[in-house]
Amino acid sequence: MSTSVRVRTVRRCAGVAAAATAATLVLATPASAHVEVASESARALAENVTLTFDAATESDAAGITRLEVFLPKGIAPADVTYGKGPAGWKLVPTGKGFTVSGPPVAVGEDVTYSVVVRRLPDAKSLVFKTLQTYDDGRVDRWIEGEESSGGGHGHSAPVLELKAAAPGAGPVAPTPSASPTPSASPTSATPSPSAPPATEPADAKPTASDRGTVTAEESGSSSALPIGIGVAVLALAGGGLWWFLRSRRNGTA
Numbered sequence: 509m510s511t512s513v514r515v516r517t518v519r520r521c522a523g524v525a526a527a528a529t530a531a532t533l534v535l536a537t538p539a540s541a542h543v544e545v546a547s548e549s550a551r552a553l554a555e556n557v558t559l560t561f562d563a564a565t566e567s568d569a570a571g572i573t574r575l576e577v578f579l580p581k582g583i584a585p586a587d588v589t590y591g592k593g594p595a596g597w598k599l600v601p602t603g604k605g606f607t608v609s610g611p612p613v614a615v616g617e618d619v620t621y622s623v624v625v626r627r628l629p630d631a632k633s634l635v636f637k638t639l640q641t642y643d644d645g646r647v648d649r650w651i652e653g654e655e656s657s658g659g660g661h662g663h664s665a666p667v668l669e670l671k672a673a674a675p676g677a678g679p680v681a682p683t684p685s686a687s688p689t690p691s692a693s694p695t696s697a698t699p700s701p702s703a704p705p706a707t708e709p710a711d712a713k714p715t716a717s718d719r720g721t722v723t724a725e726e727s728g729s730s731s732a733l734p735i736g737i738g739v740a741v742l743a744l745a746g747g748g749l750w751w752f753l754r755s756r757r758n759g760t761a
Contacts, residue, residue, distance in 0.1 A: 543575075543638045543650045545666040552630045552670045553677035558591060559668065563619040563640055570642035571612030572619045578637040578651075579605040582629025593621030605636075612643040630673060637665040 543563045550557065563575055579585060588606055590599035597610030608621050628634070640648040652664045 543666045545636050545668045550668055550670050552673040554628050557625045557628050558622055560622045565616055565618055566648055567642050567646055570644035571615050573612045573643045574607060574609035574641040576607045576639040577605045580634040583625055587626035589624045591622030591624055594619060632670055634668045635665050
């Protein structure tokens with residue numbers, strides 16, 4: 509093989525290699541785009557933890573306008589507050605998480621924002637499924653598990669690995685509520701041993717058991733009165749009859 513032929517062959521191989529490298533980079537660019545979450549104090553049961561999200565763009569024609577995050581179990585939407593992010597962006601809680609949105613960022617620009625979580629749950633890792641929306645209507649769905657993305661980024665959801673809880677860490681204390689009304693003191697609820705027993709009011713009505721209890725003396729006195737009246741009536745009637753018969757006898761004589 510002549511020198512010129514060898515040179516052409518080397519140049520051809522170099523060109524093919526360069527083209528293959530460029531094609532590999534082009535194909536790899538979309539796959540490398542992803543959403544990540546990180547925290548310096550990512551520990552189970554840690555309080556007031558700042559989480560930083562980085563959302564890489566996949567579009568060369570539109571800017572990112574919105575990121576919707578679905579919170580993992582153990583974090584309520586009300587426990588998340590906004591930290592910082594692109595100019596004009598705001599956080600709005602949803603039924604299952606929150607959204608951060610605002611004016612579209614520049615085309616090709618990634619989005620970085622942070623939130624503060626009141627308390628992380630007792631877990632080893634947390635998955636934050638995310639929907640990434642562009643101003644042309646495109647939506648990237650970062651919701652897959654690592655096993656479904658073949659071990660690479662793919663469209664896998666951002667995952668936050670947590671360290672073990674600090675010694676003595678426990679559940680979040682409930683929000684303080686109004687103090688209960690003090691109960692009555694024992695002296696006001698229980699009569700003093702030296703105090704005289706309460707007397708029954710004078711107008712208190714007798715109970716059924718009281719009305720049903722009648723002594724023998726009361727029974728005898730109540731029944732003797734009508735008997736005496738009856739005897740007196742009979743005596744008067746007998747005396748009148750005797751006087752009438754005697755007067756008739758005297759008149760006949």
